[in-house]
Amino acid sequence: MPTTDHKFHLENTYKNLPASFYSFQSPVPVAAPKTVLYNEKLADTLGLNFQTSIAEYLSGNQLIAGAQPLAQAYAGHQFGHFTMLGDGRAILLGEQVTPDQKRVDIQLKGAGRTPYSRQGDGRATLYSMLREYLISEAMHHLGIPTTRSLAVVATGEKVFRGEHHDGAILTRVAGSHLRVGTFEYARNVRTLEELQALIDYTIDRHYPDLKNAENPTLGLLETVMDQQIDLIVDWMRVGFIHGVMNTDNMSIAGETIDYGPCAFMNAYDPKTVFSSIDTQGRYAYGNQPNIALWNIVAFANALLPLIADDEDQSIEKAQKVIDGFKAKFSQKWTQMMFGKLGLRQVEDKDKSLVDRLLALMEKYKADYTQTFLALHEDRDLDTPLFQAEDFKQWKEDWHRFSPDKSWMKKYNPNIIPRNHWVENALNSAVEGDMQPFNELMERLSQPYGEHPEGVRFEVMDGGIDSGYQTFCGT
Incomplete structure (x- = not known):
């Protein structure tokens, strides 16, 4: 029988949705679970206090008391093409009710095959799960809404991705795993009654203030759009490139989700792409606002039947909301850049x-x-930009505005997860040396803090990211 020393208080309201939205599925046991990382600070906020058996519980080998594990069904537009999806390698154990009465999903990623796995093996590599842990926690410390990582547990098994790799399971914590793709699934595959049930559930869980709105469904569209605008502006503030902004990776909770082919930009170029599968630059750094709008349109299309009884009226109302996207984004992006x-x-x-x-x-x-850090510190760097006459003229024009350096500090991190740091830490970790990973994680936990000059202003060639690629873990 499961012990109670971990202090989980799991519920599962998702199962109150129509049964078409999920399949009950237990994690597939693994051979030899071993804890690689355990996020004690996050555990404290969740009200957890593991004394024993972390690896057994967070590998799925032992079921946590109250868990009702399931895999969620959803669809989505992947690179613009609609397809049926679902949790092919993730299992939702339930929702932890935290000491401050917040409700968060506890999900095991890499926990084995589900009814939605298609040809996949349902597993994940140690490398990819360590990567999600590192980047998601870095995003949290940068102050950007994100899913969190509670633990990485090695499985003692191999996973084949072109060659054999060590397997692992990530425990992911999220406001929820509701996605635009969940609504597309309901709209395109299920009934209007099921779509209404999903809308009601989402409003009840995330946006209860909308219950009394004149048009709750339209309010949901606008609220999710506004949150997505805020999120993308924050991504662009720190140079983050998601890399796979498919509609199944757009969270209704307004969090960054899925850290597969993502990375941070070093040399500024709006066309920067790091994803190995984004060969056309659809999800390039500078195109992220356009894709966010594209995804919002897909969300609106899914909601249309329940915005108004009359189709023309429904389209008109949704279009009015969507038409506000560009002006809202421009205003918030400009305010952010002024802040930087x-x-x-x-x-x-x-x-x-x-x-x-x-x-x-x-x-x-x-x-x-x-560049922004040097401007904040009134420092001239030994780089082509700072030596250029046109930039020196720009600086003179900028100084005429009497910039507030204390204001800059909150917008500009001193460090980001630079790609070569990340790769060095991950490559060492999968070889059994966690020290570089832990040292980098400690550094990234204080992105606005003080760091050695050599770290903040590490000399890097402008083409350092040339050819750098990141990959989807499946």
Whole structure:
């Protein structure tokens, strides 16, 4: 029988949805579970206190008391093409009710085959699960809404991805795993009654204030759109490129989800792509706002039948919300960039100062993070950008606005998870040496803190990311 020393208080409201939205599925036991990482600080916020058997419970070999494990059904547009999906290698154990009465999903990723696995093996590599742990926790410390990582447990088994790799399971914590793709599934495959049940559940769980709205479904569309705008602006603030912004990876809870082919940009270039499968640049850094809008349109299409009884009225109402996307995004992005430059007393017409800087950074292949950090510290770097006459003129124009350096600090991290740091830490970890990983994790836990000058301003060639690729763990 499961012990209670871990203090899980699991519920599972998701199973109250129609049965078409999930399949009950227990994790597939693994050969020799061993804890590689356990996030004690996150565990504390969740009200957990493991004394024994972390690996047994967080591998799925032992079932936590109260768990009702299931795999969720959903669909999605992947690179613009609609397809049926579902949790092919993830199992939702339930929802932990935290000491402050928040409700979060506890999911095992890499926990074995499910009815939605198709040709997949339902497993994950140690490398990819360590990567999600590191990047998701880095995003959290950067102040960006994200799923979290509670633990990585090695399985003692091999996973084949072109060659054999060590297997692992990640315990992912999320506001929920509801996605745009969940609504697309309900709209395109199920009934309107099931779609209504999903809408009601989502509002009840995430946006209860909408219950009393004149049009709760339309309110849900606008609220999710606004949250997505805030999220993408935050991504762009730190140079994050998600890499696989399919509609099944857009969380209704407004969190960053799925850390497969993602990375952070070094040299500024809006066309930067790191995903091995994004050969056309659909999800490039600078195209993320357009894709967010594309995904919102897909969300609106899924909601249309329940926005209004009359189809034309429904389209008109949804279109009015969607038409506000570009203006809202532009306003929030501009405010964010003004913040990065410490500009508080400015108007929209002053946006040309931002545009000029970004054009110069692209021209001279300037490091995105270091450029703003150097401006914050009144430092001239030994780089082509800082030596260029057109940039020196830009700086003079910028100083006329009397930038507030304290304002800049909250917008500009001192460090990000640089790709070569990440790869070194992961490669060492899968070989059994966790020290580089732990040291990097400690560094990334304080991105706005003080760090050695050599870390903050590490000399890097402008083409350091040339040819760098990240991969989907499946």
